Amino acid sequence: MTQLESARAGIITAQMAQVAADEGRSTEYIRQGVADGTIVIPANVNHKNLKATGVGLGLKTKVNANIGTSTDCGNIQSEEEKLQTAIEAGAHAVMDLSTGGNLTQIRRRIIEQSSVMIGTVPIYQAGCLAIEKYGAIIKMTEEDLFEAISEHCADGVDFITVHCGVTRQAVKRLKEQGRITNITSRGGSIMAAWMELHDKENPLYQQYDRLLAIAKEYDVTLSLGDAMRPGCLADGSDRAQIEELITLGELVKRAKNYGVQVMVEGPGHLPMDQIEANIKMQKSLCENAPFYILGPLVTDIAAGYDHITSAIGGAIAAAAGADFLCYVTPAEHLALPDTQDVHDGVVASLIAGHAADIVKGIPGAMERDIKMSKARAALDWQTQAELALDPVRFKQVHNARVTHTENACSMCGQFCAIKMADDYLKK
Amino acid sequence: MTQLESARAGIITAQMAQVAADEGRSTEYIRQGVADGTIVIPANVNHKNLKATGVGLGLKTKVNANIGTSTDCGNIQSEEEKLQTAIEAGAHAVMDLSTGGNLTQIRRRIIEQSSVMIGTVPIYQAGCLAIEKYGAIIKMTEEDLFEAISEHCADGVDFITVHCGVTRQAVKRLKEQGRITNITSRGGSIMAAWMELHDKENPLYQQYDRLLAIAKEYDVTLSLGDAMRPGCLADGSDRAQIEELITLGELVKRAKNYGVQVMVEGPGHLPMDQIEANIKMQKSLCENAPFYILGPLVTDIAAGYDHITSAIGGAIAAAAGADFLCYVTPAEHLALPDTQDVHDGVVASLIAGHAADIVKGIPGAMERDIKMSKARAALDWQTQAELALDPVRFKQVHNARVTHTENACSMCGQFCAIKMADDYLKK
Secondary structure (H helix, E strand, O other), rough: OHHHHHHHHOOOOOHHHHHHHHHHHHHHHHHHHHOOOOEOOOOOOOOOOOOOOOOOOOOOOEEEEEEOOOOOOHHHHHHHHHHHHHHOOOOOOOEEEOOOOHHHHHHHHOOOOOOEEEEEEEHHHHHHHHHOOOOOOOOOOHHHHHHHHHHHHHOOOOOEOOOOOOOHHHHHHHHHHHHOOOOOOOOHHHHHHHHHHHOOOOOOHHHHHHHHHHHHHHHOOEOOOOOOOOOOOHHOOOOOHHHHHHHHHHHHHHHHHHHHOOEEEEEEOHHHHHHHHHHHHHHHHHOOOOOOEEOOOOOOOOOOOOHHHHHHHHHHHHHHOOOEEEEOOOOOOOOOOOHHHHHHHHHHHHHHHHHHHHHHOOOOOHHHHHHHHHHHHOOHHHHHHOOOOOOOHHHHHHHHHHOOOOOOOOOOOOHHHHHHHHHOOOO | OHHHHHHOOOOOOHHHHHHHHHHHOOHHHHHHHHHOEEEOOOOOOOOOOOOOOEEOOOOOOEEEEEEEOOOOOOOOOHHHHHHOOOOOOHEEEEEEOOOOHHHHHHHHHHHHHHOOOOEEEEHHHHHHHHHHHHHHHOOOHHHHHHHHHHHHHOHHHHHHHHEOOOHHHHHHHHHHHOOOOOOOHHHHHHHHHHHHHOOOOHHHOOOHHHHHHHHHHHOEEEOOOOOOOOHHHHHHHHHHHHHHHHHHOOOOOOHHHHHOEEEEEEOOOOOOHHHHHHHHHHHOOOOOOOEEEEEEEEEOOOOHHHHHHHHHHHHHHHHOOOOEEOOOOOOOOOOOOOOOHHHHHHHHHHHHHHHHHHOOOOOOOHHHHHHHHHHHHOOOOHHHHHHHHHHHHHHHHHHHOOOOOOOOOOOHHHHHHHHHHHHHHHO
């Protein structure tokens, strides 16, 4: 039985118990959320060393780090390093998006070494094989795609991105819309281009039950991809995007009826004032399924710093109800991220998620800030470092620049406001 | 005449014309805003090489970089370097917050070398002198404080932070409140501690007209400091903070009546869901005077990355109407910032301001993102670099990791969605 089927049968699985313990929620809260489909626990029966994590309503906002080779960069070692970096920095999930080298080998090594949930985009593997077999990604067959999906699921992948909602109707609406950046989802562009070239409906939509059967066998959570996500602010919340979202809502319902866990992916690039509306719309159209978002980036001009544009959008989105943030690294729009980019991307997303968790009232979130603030008021640097999101960085910056004023830091020295207030303004 | 007096007399000054040209607004729009006090143009008559910049309603969100020595770190050279770094990164203002070394010499060198407006906190100089003369900051006299203010104004400082609103009543409310972090404003803590020790009212409040007369002589803009700004999320929007804000509103009115330009400083640390309310409250209580904010930081646990927590809060605040963002660097809460921190802090705040300007409908803001997105869709890397917030960083990351796929980047290589969509999904 999948986690969803178990929850509906009233069973508390080991994974639900783990999630409840981690989140400070009752096991019944978790079971009910999984049964309702407002919480997913991506946990492939074949991912042996996984520590189960929940994603959804009332839980801590989770962060995913994308790693993986490209046709230009990366090898197994570099991606294994990125995996460790992401986990150490605090990522709750890692997606292997490899498109270069021996994909099967890389994926299996990553699953084997990961205690956090692993996601993939199987169409990339089908695309790589199509380049080898037929000379072009676009020449892949429907069977190639389903074979890749089956292989990923059997290997132990916990969630897969599948662009099931990019229907012919959605592509028609895209063309009628007229966009600046067309499609910028990699998997989505392959799917849509394939449909155009072969004059066929999306096989993942048309044979959705076949997909559900594969996912159910291993309890793989479907992450319904948003092929039509806006690639720039000007394309935000347009008819193509919302057309696809409506379809994703229908597919959420079918997945749940089938006993398959499901979440929905979202934008992308959005002006700040459209973010909350996007989250509310997704929740409404998709029966409150967990929402997994990429960004949203709140400006298009900051390449080199898109972990920051994404942290701004991600915090607003998470505060409005988004459950799962896919990190964006400083290398986004420019190059394949390196290990430092991976670290910085995870930290930026964790900040966004935590800031949102405070206002969402997630158990324990505000308490940590209060503890930190008390340590700060006491000029207790050791406790501050321990409570910091990144204790290594904390100590590095603090210790590098010496102070001669007891307990103060080098920024204020003798002008330390806390010492001044302590001396003269005690209550 | 000050800019404010000129505006009221119907005169378009050279500074107003400069601001109008930079902002894509009519000179009459700027004149009216200055006359109403919703726009300030901090421009000391003695700051000779200043390029005038406007701050306020309907104008681009501005960014300030704090530099300056501490009692532990820094010298003239290092602060001159930070000044240049801040200006090159795009800061619209720089505050010299020096508290170590020869303050007068540092300040004069910085004013001399700065084309952007310069702000200071004169009480720091009075504090330094008091250490020299009497052995303790707290022993400064009222005359020491006014002398420091006069010297800063005569030297050509464009705006000064003065903590006029920390009255005995505000301190009483602070004590009745009971806070985790008491006062964390440096100048505010000195002022409040001084009042307690000497059992006197705040001289900047009591002799406010004397302060106004000095400011008016050089057309120095008052930046009414928020001594009671929350130093942690838990202290946000409390009675002490709002008590001071009410007084600042009264002082705004008096400054405007006197013909002195004035803006108001704001928090600080705030949970995300209190930010908009803070901005609206300031605007309402302070007759829509420009609002100059520090952060707000949306979590207390991310020291080492507080440029990011501040960018999140700053973007939300600016979108809600804040006009001027004081940057926060990655070194905040840990150490005096170095040159790299200054650069990174400016960029993060510029991102926040620009993201907000898009949704505030500031002329030209969205247009830049559209141009960038068109260049991105055309895979035109040269134009993208030119339009980027930081072209140097853009090229550095993009060029460091080579690609073998024409026009693509190393992230996607042959899986470039834009190429795929171009080939098969042209409208």
